[in-house]
Amino acid sequence: MTERGVPVIMPMADSAETWDDERSRRAMGGRQSRVPAELRVPREASVGERLRAWQRRHALRERRARDFYTRSRNPERGLPVAGWPAVADFIKGLLTRRKGLALLLLILNGLAAVAGLIVPRVLGNLVDAAAATGTVAATVNGLAIAVIAIVIMQALLTFGARVSAAIFGQDLLASAREYIVRTVLRLPLSRVESASSGDLVTRVTRDVGTMSESVRWGLPEAVVALITTVLTVVAIVLNSPLLALPILVSVAPLWIAVRRYLQRAPMGYITEGGSYSAINTSLTETVEGARTVESLGLQRHRTDLTDEDIEVSAQAERYTMSLRNLLFGVIDISYNTPLVWTILLGGFGYSQGWVTLGQITAATLYIQAVVEPLDRLISNVDRLQVGVASTTRLLGIAAVPQDREPGDRQPSDSHLVGRDLRFAYREDHDVLHGVDLDLVPGERLAIVGPSGSGKSTLGRLLSGINGPRTGRVTVGDVDLIKLPLDQLRTQVSLVTQEHHVFVGSIRDNIVLAREDSGDDVVVAALRTVDAWDWVQRMPAGLDTMIGSGNNALTPAQAQQIALARLVVADPHTLVLDEATSLIDPRTARHLEGSMAALLEDRTVVAIAHRLHTAHDADRIAVVIDGRIAELGSHQELIDADGEYASLWRAWTS
Secondary structure, three states, X not given: OEEOOEEOOOOOOOHHHHHOHHHHHHHOOOOOOOOOHHHOOOOOOOHHHHHHHHHHXXXXXXXXXXXXXXXXXXXXXXXXXXXXXXXXXXXXXXXHOOHHHHHHHHHHHHHHHXXXXXXXXXXXXXXXXXXXXXXXXXXHHHHXXXXXXXXXHHHHHHHHHHHHHHHHHHHHHHHHHHHHHHHHHOOOHHHHHHOOHHHHHXXXXXXXXXXXXXXXXXXXXXXXXXXXXXXXXXXXXXXXXOOOHHHHHHHHHHHHHHHHHHHHHHHHHHHHHHHHHHHHHHHHHHHHOHHHXXXXXXXXXXXXXXXXXXXXXXXXXXXXXXXHHHHHHHXXXXXXXXXXXXXXXXXXXXXXXXXXXXXXXXXXXXXXXXXXXXXXXXXXXXXXXXXXXXXXXXXXXXOOOOOOOOOOOOOOOOOEEEEEEEEEEEOOEEEEEEEEEEEOOOOEEEEEOOOOOXXXXXXXHHOOOOOOOEEEEEEOOEEHHHOOHHHHHHHEEEEEOOOOOOOEEHHHHHXXXXXXXXXXXXXXXXXXXXXXXXXXXXXXXXXXXXXXXXXXXXXHHHHHHHHHHHHHHOOOEEEEEOOOOOOOHHHHHHHHHHHHHHOOOOEEEEEOOOHHHHHOOOEEEEEEOOEXXXXXXXXXXXXXXXXXXXXXXXXXX
């Protein structure tokens, strides 16, 4: 930087300063907040100005929700959101497989509603009988007995309807959850890694819970309320078409308001779900990197980021809340005015001899009775909208295209070959450049090189996690990515420094790949990875429960469990990407030696920074800038005095 031709040296900011919001905004020319100033509530304004400002904020929030929904349908990265046809097909499939239970639910609720609608008509007849001349004692006694019988019948039918609704909802929930689990497990690993952890966690926790609530209660309750509402309106019309006019007229504004709400609410709720994902992502990153945040003094920056995420989410929730308030305002008017107009119209009709007092009584009772199921229907429609929004996010997982199409050819042998391998995580940015690698069956190949050179990417291609952009990886002359996943993992397996312990016993965690394995196989695998001694000391040995909420394992123990799982899987080719990084060097070297002895007849590709692994390998591939710069044995590469020799001297010094 110069000032009037004189060089000016600017001091370098420390790490915390580079993250300071105010400094960063000045450096970048002023970074805009994700919450525009137009969405701020004016401090001082008249009632009219505040109302106009609210209308502008509501319109802006609607545009933001629409834009978010459009982007979510086909995002560049992360997981998409499914369209409404996918949700309709999903619900239709769930209902089609339960036709009998659904029909029983409709019949029981219909009969219960009809039984409840008989009582107002009976009371209306009683009023007409009382208005007539003569004694009504016998009539009253008969009608009282009829009302008691009807009430008892309605109670029994309602109980049966509630039981069938609970069974129906729980059955739907079980199938929906199973579908979501199967869908998540079928996700291409490459796409899972491109999605934020917060988004995936939000989808499989909050969205599953919201969908469950809608499936269990929202859908059955909406069906019951709809049946009751329709039958009540029919009863009002049958009682007196004249007195049914107020309730029928009120349906028009109610229909317009509900239709408007249904057109806008789904996008609002999907935007809400996306904002929750952003909050979870920020919090997860902050918690996982807490030590880094503290050491670099980034606490205020991370707090400000989370506050902004919450503010964005609050704006999304304000939009859906406004939609509900507008809907409920129309609903309240539609509920209250029909009763008044029915009484007024009834009085006029009675004076003209068009209706009787009994019909007026029945009509007023029906109108009061229709409010509860209609209110329940609209409330459950709102609940269903939230559930549908969550379901679109869940079904978006199913919309992710598979990254491979399995074929029917079978490998002829265990010969693994890669030809002209190129790969890019971003378009036009290859990280591998025409790599050729022919693995001799049974050999141990070490892949070494500086960080970022493409070692792990090459390992992912050799293990079939990703397919190459150009070229092909074959095993037994069959494309690796053409093998079904369950067969692929018995051919080639990848073990990275990342590992996971599932909730269950130690035995369950180890036999995941081959569930028919006996205890002798499990113990042999644990001995192989030097884990049998500490497993024996656990409270219940192989039956000891581990995973979340159970006995905690150290990172090294968890990695040994992952390696034992690999031994039981028994693939002919192993790709180890820093698989022993969490174990101390002495234990790791002993562990690798034991595994090498066990895997003597298997092909092993070891990606490591510890060069003692390379020293013990049959061949060493040195990867530099996405290319194999050198390939040979340890001694051959030392004698060549190239890249590997430099790395070896740096390591041994």
